[in-house]
Amino acid sequence: MVKGTADEEETKRYFYNKIREHKENITMCKKRINAIDRQIIQACVIQHGEHKFELEVEPCLYGESYRICKNCGYEG
Numbered sequence: 001m002v003k004g005t006a007d008e009e010e011t012k013r014y015f016y017n018k019i020r021e022h023k024e025n026i027t028m029c030k031k032r033i034n035a036i037d038r039q040i041i042q043a044c045v046i047q048h049g050e051h052k053f054e055l056e057v058e059p060c061l062y063g064e065s066y067r068i069c070k071n072c073g074y075e076g
Contacts (some may be wrong), residue, residue: 041074043072044072051069051071051072051074052069053067053068053076054069054071
């Protein structure tokens with residue numbers, strides 16, 4: 001590890017702490033997004049009784065196929 005003056009090391013610590021704070025914020029945001037997605041998926045089932053899946057195929061050579069709910073976009 002590169003060592004600098006006391007001021008430089010303090011500045012580095014400040015930025016390392018900022019990076020840590022941003023990572024924690026990103027993690028919290030991802031958790032909130034996942035919670036909202038779960039609510040949307042549950043609301044779709046409550047409203048429609050079940051998901052209405054349609055088969056989708058990627059538009060390329062040897063594209064994968066997957067099922068997506070046409071109401072909420074849930075991939076199941």
